Amino acid sequence: MNFQILDADYVREDKGPVIRLFGRGEDGRSVCCFVPGFEPYFYVNTKSDPGSAGELLKERFSSAIKKVEIVNKFEPVGYQVSPKPMLKVTTYDPGNVPEIRDEIAGIPAVKEIYETDILFRNRFLIDRELHGMGWISVEPSSDSSPDQRLYCDDVITASSIEEIEKLSNAPLKYLAFDIECLPLGGSLPMPETSPIIMVSLSFSPAFEGYGSLVLVSKPVEGVSDNVETFASEADMLNRFFEVFQQYDPDIVGGYNILDFDIPYIVDRVSILNDPVNTVRPVTGRDGRLLSYRKIGTRTMVSMPGRVVVDALPLIRSQFSLKRYTLRNVAKELLDMEKLDIAPSEMEEHWEDSGEKILRFIDYAQRDSELALELFMRLRLLDKYIAVSQVSGSLLQEVVDGGQTSMVDNLLLREYGKRDRVIPPKPSDDEVGFRNLSSEGLKGGEVLEPKKGLIENIIIMDYKSLYPTIMMAHNLCYTTVVEKDRPQGETIKPPSGGEFVSAEIFKGVMPTILENLLNRRIETKKRMKGASSEEEHRVLDATQLALKILLNSFYGYSGYTRARLYSLPLANAVTSFGRENIINTRAIINGQINKVVLRDSKVLFTEEVDVPRAGDRTVSLSVVYGDTDSVFVQCTSKTPISLDDAGLVGSRIADTVSASLPDPMELEFESIARRGIFLAKKRYAIWVFERAGNEWKDSIKVKGMETVRRDWCELTSKTLNRVLELILKEGNVEAAVSHVRQVVDRVRNIDVRKDKDIIDDLTMTRMFSKNASRYKNKQPHLTVVEKIEERTGAPPAVGERIPFVITAGKDLFVNRAEDPEYVREHNIPIDVDYYIKKQVLPPVERILDAFGVDISNLDYDSKQKGLFDFSDRPREPAVNNRKKREEKPSGSSPSARSQSSLFDF
DNA sequence: TCCACCACCTAG
DNA sequence: TGAGCTAGGTGGTGGA
Numbered sequence: 001m002n003f004q005i006l007d008a009d010y011v012r013e014d015k016g017p018v019i020r021l022f023g024r025g026e027d028g029r030s031v032c033c034f035v036p037g038f039e040p041y042f043y044v045n046t047k048s049d050p051g052s053a054g055e056l057l058k059e060r061f062s063s064a065i066k067k068v069e070i071v072n073k074f075e076p077v078g079y080q081v082s083p084k085p086m087l088k089v090t091t092y093d094p095g096n097v098p099e100i101r102d103e104i105a106g107i108p109a110v111k112e113i114y115e116t117d118i119l120f121r122n123r124f125l126i127d128r129e130l131h132g133m134g135w136i137s138v139e140p141s142s143d144s145s146p147d148q149r150l151y152c153d154d155v156i157t158a159s160s161i162e163e164i165e166k167l168s169n170a171p172l173k174y175l176a177f178d179i180e181c182l183p184l185g186g187s188l189p190m191p192e193t194s195p196i197i198m199v200s201l202s203f204s205p206a207f208e209g210y211g212s213l214v215l216v217s218k219p220v221e222g223v224s225d226n227v228e229t230f231a232s233e234a235d236m237l238n239r240f241f242e243v244f245q246q247y248d249p250d251i252v253g254g255y256n257i258l259d260f261d262i263p264y265i266v267d268r269v270s271i272l273n274d275p276v277n278t279v280r281p282v283t284g285r286d287g288r289l290l291s292y293r294k295i296g297t298r299t300m301v302s303m304p305g306r307v308v309v310d311a312l313p314l315i316r317s318q319f320s321l322k323r324y325t326l327r328n329v330a331k332e333l334l335d336m337e338k339l340d341i342a343p344s345e346m347e348e349h350w351e352d353s354g355e356k357i358l359r360f361i362d363y364a365q366r367d368s369e370l371a372l373e374l375f376m377r378l379r380l381l382d383k384y385i386a387v388s389q390v391s392g393s394l395l396q397e398v399v400d401g402g403q404t405s406m407v408d409n410l411l412l413r414e415y416g417k418r419d420r421v422i423p424p425k426p427s428d429d430e431v432g433f434r435n436l437s438s439e440g441l442k443g444g445e446v447l448e449p450k451k452g453l454i455e456n457i458i459i460m461d462y463k464s465l466y467p468t469i470m471m472a473h474n475l476c477y478t479t480v481v482e483k484d485r486p487q488g489e490t491i492k493p494p495s496g497g498e499f500v501s502a503e504i505f506k507g508v509m510p511t512i513l514e515n516l517l518n519r520r521i522e523t524k525k526r527m528k529g530a531s532s533e534e535e536h537r538v539l540d541a542t543q544l545a546l547k548i549l550l551n552s553f554y555g556y557s558g559y560t561r562a563r564l565y566s567l568p569l570a571n572a573v574t575s576f577g578r579e580n581i582i583n584t585r586a587i588i589n590g591q592i593n594k595v596v597l598r599d600s601k602v603l604f605t606e607e608v609d610v611p612r613a614g615d616r617t618v619s620l621s622v623v624y625g626d627t628d629s630v631f632v633q634c635t636s637k638t639p640i641s642l643d644d645a646g647l648v649g650s651r652i653a654d655t656v657s658a659s660l661p662d663p664m665e666l667e668f669e670s671i672a673r674r675g676i677f678l679a680k681k682r683y684a685i686w687v688f689e690r691a692g693n694e695w696k697d698s699i700k701v702k703g704m705e706t707v708r709r710d711w712c713e714l715t716s717k718t719l720n721r722v723l724e725l726i727l728k729e730g731n732v733e734a735a736v737s738h739v740r741q742v743v744d745r746v747r748n749i750d751v752r753k754d755k756d757i758i759d760d761l762t763m764t765r766m767f768s769k770n771a772s773r774y775k776n777k778q779p780h781l782t783v784v785e786k787i788e789e790r791t792g793a794p795p796a797v798g799e800r801i802p803f804v805i806t807a808g809k810d811l812f813v814n815r816a817e818d819p820e821y822v823r824e825h826n827i828p829i830d831v832d833y834y835i836k837k838q839v840l841p842p843v844e845r846i847l848d849a850f851g852v853d854i855s856n857l858d859y860d861s862k863q864k865g866l867f868d869f870s871d872r873p874r875e876p877a878v879n880n881r882k883k884r885e886e887k888p889s890g891s892s893p894s895a896r897s898q899s900s901l902f903d904f
Numbered sequence: 905t906c907c908a909c910c911a912c913c914t915a916g
Numbered sequence: 917t918g919a920g921c922t923a924g925g926t927g928g929t930g931g932a
Contacts (some may be wrong), residue, residue: 050918296918316917320914403920443922444916463914466921555920570921594922623914627916627923681924703914710912710927764914764917774908776929798917837927841932907932916924 001138001156003031004170006131006250007285007305007394008121017094019124021136021161022285023153024307025172029153030248032285032305033138035161037126040065040094043073043114043421044087044104053109059234060107060165064100074420076114076564079500086114094120101701114421118412125392126412128161128483130389134379135166136578151245151285164810167535169385173451174204175249176372177240178363179261182350183343188793191267191787194768197234197350202372207247210374214365215239220357227361234278234511237269239283242678243291251307251381252283255326258299258310259796263292297797300400307396309381311374314399318380322709322764323800334377338370339363361682382537387546390516403552410549414508423563434560441558441570442495444627445578447585449677452849453726453807454623456634457672457685458649460656462580463665464547465628467513469576472661475499476507477557477564479880493578495575497568509553517663519716520546534808582665584630584656585622591650594619597644602651616640618648624677631672640689642695645671656771673697674727678704678845686727699727705842709800714760715838732850739843746834752826762819764800779816781802805830 003023010017019035046053054068067090071082091097101116118126132138139451141159180198195217202212216229217236223229230236254261254396269290281290285305293300299309316324319333327338341349341363347361374380381399388395391406392413398406403659408422409742415422426434462468469475473491481490481498486505495788502510523543530536556562558570596603597616608615616638623629634640634648649668676683682703688695700725701707718739725735750756765780775783780801788794793799803816807828815830822829 147919190922313917402917407920441921446915446923461916558918558922559920574922593925598915629916646930679925682926700916705926708913768912768917778911779928841926905932907930909929909931910928911928914925916923 001031001154002026002135002164003033003138003168004133004135004166005125005394006133006307007396008125009304010120010124011094012093014143017120019121020286020304021158022720023136023174024250025154026166026170028171030250030285030305032152033161034109034151034155034157034306035124035159038127039047039090039092040120040123041088041090042058042097042116043085043113044089044110045073045075045112045421046072046087046109046113048109050059050085050087053107056107056109057087057089057104061100061103064096065561072419073416076415076421076423077477077480077566079486079505080480081484081486085300086243086421092548092827096645098202112423114423115412117424118422121394122409122412125394126416128408130161130163131392131411132398133169133385134389135164136394137162139165150305151248151282151287152485153248153781154296167537169540170250172250173245173248174251174253174372174375175201176253176255176368176375177201177206177257177261178254178364178367179264180346180360181573183346185347187343189264191271195758196237196265196268197233198361199236200368201243202365202368203239203247204372204376207243212365212369213243215243216361218286220361221353222358223361226365233692234272234356237265237272238280241280248285249306251309251375252303253309253311253375254369255329255367255374256310256312257308258292258313262290262301263299263306265717266290266292292400296613296704302396303415307399309375309399311371311380314384315374315378317553320709321709322762326367327376328368330544334370334373336370336373339366350853363687379537382541384549386538386541387548389569390542390545390549391518397803402549403556404559404562407552407556410512410562411508416743418508420508420659425563426561426565429515431560434565437843439567440800441567442574442578444574444623445581446627446680447581447622447625447630449624449631449680449683451677453681454633454675454677455624455673456640456645457675458632458634458645459629459669459672459685459687460632460649460653460654460666461629461669463667464517464550465580465664466573467550468516468575468664469580470507470553471510471513472575472664473572474502474507475569475572475753476509477510477566477569479505479507480566480568493572494577494579495568495571497572497729499572500681513550513553514663516546516550520550528673530548539638577715580660581625581627581630585625586621587656588620588630588632589657592620592655595648595651597648600647602647604655615820621650624683626681629669630666642671646690652714668881671695674730676849678849684723684727698895699724705855710763710765711836711842712761712763712804712838714746714834715842717760718839718844719842722846726846730846737846739839742839743835746831749829750832751822751829755823758804758819758829761829761838762802763802763804764802767795767797767799767801770797773784777811777813779805779813782813782816785817786821790821805833809833829832846852 003025005021005023006021008019010019012038014499019038021033021035023031023032050070054070058068069088070085071088074080074083075275091100097116104110104114138158139160140156141854178200179196181194182197183189197217199215210226212226214227214871215236216227216502218231219229228239269281272659283290284303289303305580312324315329321328321332328334330338331517339362341360349356384395385396387406388398391409393409412422449713479500481500486500489501491501492498520543527536527539530539554573557566592604594605596608596620597618598612616636618634618636621632621633624632625750653668670687670689672687675683677683684699684701684704686699688697705711706719721738725731735791767780767784771781780803783801783803784794802819804819804822806815806817806822807830808815817827
């Protein structure tokens with residue numbers, strides 16, 4: 001029998017722990033597979049003779065410890081010539097391990113204890129070389145059949161398990177749900193007082209022919225046939241859990257279900273069950289009841305055999321949006337409208353028996369449909385499934401957790417194969433110590449940009465810079481010289497320290513990275529020959545997962561809560577990176593300096609013995625770079641075609657790559673016809689990228705206000721237009737005139753007449769911590785306070801708060817106001833603020849690059865400035881350009897490119 | 905007026 | 917957005 005591993009856990013039986021693997025088969029049947037015979041264990045490093053220490057442990061813990069063996073293991077960190085004897089302690093029960101560990105820790109002969117905090121199910125997957133979302137082939141054993149009541153199509157016991165390769169996913173079943181509560185008097189619903197009145201469910205694939213189902217807790221006439229009505233809330237909830245188990249979903253999803261729907265249902269059920277049990281919220285494949293745990297502000301839900309996924313956090317981390325309400329997310333990402341009923345009108349709709357209640361039902365249905373659409377249409381889980389397969393962690397862990405557990409998982413697998421033990425997660429004290437004693441981790445190098453307008457830029461970047469540095473220089477926990485000294489030369493990073501070369505000992509991490517990198521190259525190759533769209537999608541997700549994992553190791557090494565934290569290692573990586581980008585600049589500016597184009601060939605100066613007619617010289621100069629990228633300006637007396645620039649780019653990239661150790665590689669990316677560079681990490685370019693035989697152009701904006709969520713839409717729109725006019729059309733005059741129009745329009749805003757403009761004036765900022773922790777006033781905090789005052793329900797920490805600035809004499813922060821409130825009460829907007837502080841400064845920074853003298857500008861409406869052309873000829877930009885052209889070439893950074901700006 | 909500081913968000 | 921990292925720009929505020 002073949003199936004894909006969705007989840008795993010264990011149960012205790014008489015003979016010992018038994019692993020349970022949950023999954024779905026290629027035939028579409030859900031499976032629970034019991035695997036007996038796997039035992040928990042951990043390692044102990046002793047101060048003296050391990051033999052006698054082992055005897056001591058066996059005696060002291062005879063009821064818990066099954067056996068103690070002496071094994072040869074390397075310690076986690078540092079190059080070591082040979083392993084040392086340690087104790088491998090096998091216990092009867094995984095649950096006892098923490099307790100035994102704590103007692104053993106007190107024994108004087110014990111130096112260190114390793115791998116006691118690896119979850120039993122993970123230990124199993126790692127040791128058996130199985131992976132989350134991996135396919136396995138199971139040989140069922142005939143003699144024993146598990147008798148537990150499980151909510152699965154098939155229940156088997158395995159006699160053997162083998163991982164198999166399969167490109168597609170099993171036909172996974174998705175269920176998304178959403179509840180509606182009845183807020184009494186328009187206030188926030190609380191489980192104690194507000195009943196759940198509807199539950200809406202959406203299915204993929206359909207459930208008994210229905211794509212969605214709405215359960216309603218009171219009788220309603222005239223509903224469509226995917227609506228079921230009940231006499232009570234309890235009846236409705238019981239039906240919900242019944243449908244849940246009948247459908248038997250693999251993925252249980254929704255929007256904000258972790259922070260709202262699931263806790264609400266659980267709390268409500270316990271209230272309904274108070275004197276007598278009337279509702280049984282069975283949701284786990286093992287029959288477990290729905291429950292949740294709060295860890296800090298985070299809600300954890302465990303549903304054995306299934307995977308619970310809240311779309312909200314996933315969308316937050318993957319898409320940069322101004323707001324993450326379901327309404328906005330559906331609009332931005334799905335181009336779908338959420339139906340809406342204001343909380344204050346819900347009671348009225350609910351009490352109605354005609355059109356209003358039917359509308360309310362539609363509204364409920366739409367919410368679960370939207371949630372399901374987010375999963376299906378955005379293919380939200382593809383990436384997580386692939387990361388699970390590649391890292392080996394279970395899907396639930398990948399979805400819930402960060403990069404740490406994935407890296408841990410990969411390290412555990414490879415450390416195990418190399419006979420190395422892994423240290424435990426650091427205690428809070430240890431983390432505190434690490435934070436305090438850290439002299440700091442230095443990051444990447446950012447080259448000062450040549451500011452202003454620049455034409456013909458070759459953009460190149462290093463492919464996976466940090467991972468390739470680790471591979472190239474064998475940087476690893478296991479290669480740091482701090483215990484034994486190796487023979488011969490060592491690798492000395494610019495940051496100091498020493499690492500053993502790969503010839504003497506190849507590091508564990510470089511080995512893992514090499515595997516990941518090779519698999520990625522292989523996967524990309526297979527993508528080209530993919531036989532179906534589905535196969536292509538799976539392979540694409542896989543290569544993306546490999547990239548994510550490749551890039552996770554560096555961050556992990558500098559993360560103070562990581563099992564394997566190493567500042568010397570992390571600093572070695574970045575120091576090589578900084579050295580590398582500076583060397584790259586030196587090679588391009590100095591060694592290469594210029595190239596000659598001859599018959600579609602790129603020649604270096606030393607390759608040109610006799611100049612020929614038609615030779616074109618292109619001078620090269622690095623004008624910007626950030627961590628792993630270089631931007632090279634090309635100057636030539638004749639225009640340079642995209643193809644020629646591409647050839648030059650490839651030749652440079654190849655030349656630089658050849659000077660570097662494998663697998664470091666500089667890659668040609670794209671060509672920018674024009675770019676405006678304002679500061680480090682702030683620029684806009686008109687780029688051309690190769691797409692087959694074509695060049696595809698686009699404008700890319702980095703760091704500037706158009707991509708920042710704390711600026712208003714008016715700013716983004718205006719700036720985008722200005723950038724487009726300047727970059728694509730070279731039309732500064734038109735840009736200035738556009739700004740003038742915008743300013744005019746803003747001056748004449750009448751909030752009462754033009755409510756839509758409020759959307760364009762709205763800024764958002766994240767409410768990032770509790771109000772009391774803010775040292776300074778903040779505009780969005782003002783709004784949070786106002787909302788709390790008005791409704792009693794302040795937005796939650798972590799939400800993005802929209803606000804506009806209203807007119808008045810008070811301090812800026814105090815004039816921030818909720819856009820909704822402004823709309824309803826026709827509150828005047830601070831027009832001056834929007835012109836002077838929102839629209840003009842970003843535009844000025846750009847026009848400044850054209851030498852427009854802004855020092856005399858006065859934007860006050862009464863005095864006419866550059867942007868108020870009403871009684872002034874609109875020529876400043878043009879005049880300015882002429883002035884600049886008269887200057888000798890080279891006297892100003894943008895002078896030369898300026899002259900060609902309008903000829904292009 | 906200048907500067908240090910907080911806060912935010914972004915680049916990579 | 918409660919768990920990978922640092923570098924860097926910009927705006928508002930309040931005190932020197």
